[in-house]
Amino acid sequence: MCLDFEILSAYGDDELPEDVKKDVQAHLAVCDACRNILKNIHTVNHNIHSLKQQTLKGIEIDFANKLIAALPAALPCPTHETLSAYSDKALDFTKFKEVKQHLTECNICDKKVKTIYALSKAIRNLPPVYKADEDFISKVISDIPQTEKKIIDFHVWNNSRIRRFVIAAGIALVGILVVNNNYTPQNIENVNITITAEDFLFSSPSDSSLDMKKSIPDIPLLDNSG
Amino acid sequence: MKDQNLENLIKLCQAGNRQAFATLVKTYQQLVFNLLYRLVPREWDVEDIAQEVWIKIYQSLNALKNVASFRSWLYRVTVNTYYDRMRQKGLKVEVSLDEPFETEEGEGVRFPLVDQGMLPEEILLEKEWQVYLEKIIQDLPEQYKIVIIMREIDGLSYEEISTALDISLGTVKSRIARAREKLIEDLSKYFQEVKR
Secondary structure, eight states: OOOOHHHHHHHHTTOSOHHHHHHHHHHHHHOHHHHHHHHHHHHHHHHHHHHHHHHHTTOOOOHHHHHHHHSGGGOOOOOHHHHHHHHTTOSOHHHHHHHHHHHHHOHHHHHHHHHHHHHHHHHHTSOOSOOOOTTHHHHHHHHSOSOHHHHHHHHHHHOHHHHHHHHHHHHHHHHHHHHSTTOOHHHHHTSOOOOOHHHHHHOOTTOGGGOHHHHSTTSOOOOOOO | OOHHHHHHHHHHHHTTOHHHHHHHHHHHHHHHHHHHHHHSOTTSOHHHHHHHHHHHHHHHGGGOOOGGGHHHHHHHHHHHHHHHHHHHTTOOOOOOTTOOOEETTEEOOOOOOOOOOOOOHHHHTSHHHHHHHHHHHHHSOHHHHHHHIIIIISOOOHHHHHHHHTOOHHHHHHHHHHHHHHHHHHHHHHHHHHHO
């Protein structure tokens, strides 16, 4: 794993504590990429230093251009976090392209990404660790509270089509009763009506549950036959 | 399961259809087990906690507004149920001992010095390595373990993980990276030992 740019920069400036410095040196001994970055940091530092000297001598120098020309080479490898996100295609397009380009130039980062892919594949190929008992689902179902009916009632009434139908049916029924002078609202209270919303929705006109003549024998029905 | 099918199924469950709920459990129970089995101590009853998860899901399914986020929500309930159980048993919810420093993007990846080299893919797929890999996943600090299981085993996106755990995308990114870094580090060491 490559070193952070800030660490290398601090190392280049000899600003690290002794123990960290030793770790960095150990890493530099085995990592070409970090050695190159450190070399670039030294180059930039050197350029800045010489520019300062030359400016003092009154020589016209395009400081910014020279500095910028030296900087791209000093850009560090993407962090492990960036490479990890790259392997998940979780970077924005610009960054993704940048990393992709970097991988064609940097063998070390390319290897790291391949290792992440290999790890991902290995984890995805792990066999299932736990198989539930066959009766697990029935145990869950038997343990859930008995709220089914309440929820269903609530949702049926929430259905605007059913609600409108039931209201319209109620108005029609009251209308029929009012048109017929034999029935006053007081009489209606004594009639046992057992028609449900489902009866209206799903029964055919010949269905016995809709045969209002049977449940309200004295009320003449509207003539549907034309 | 396709989004439309899931939406229909959840609507039926919300209407109290137990058969539909049984189908939902059957479809997603393995996700819950995958996570719980790796999280909870061996002596705990995984099915008991999973059962509690599903009952909570059933009871609060009506509160789920966005069906597309069902998986994230299922994970959130699973993790929270696990934490509740930890607290009930008087155990502390674990925060990683090697908590990395915070950055603007979230939790920064710790400054690593181990040169891991490359791990050959064909070796990682061998049975012996799978056993070892399973073990080191188990040994990961909890917060890394959760994200790596969600990402690699159950295939959640960074956004889904962020929603499920209520953490920023930057934190998801760095935890996944950190988990991978740790796994690669352990595997590399093991690889070096085996090679000797």
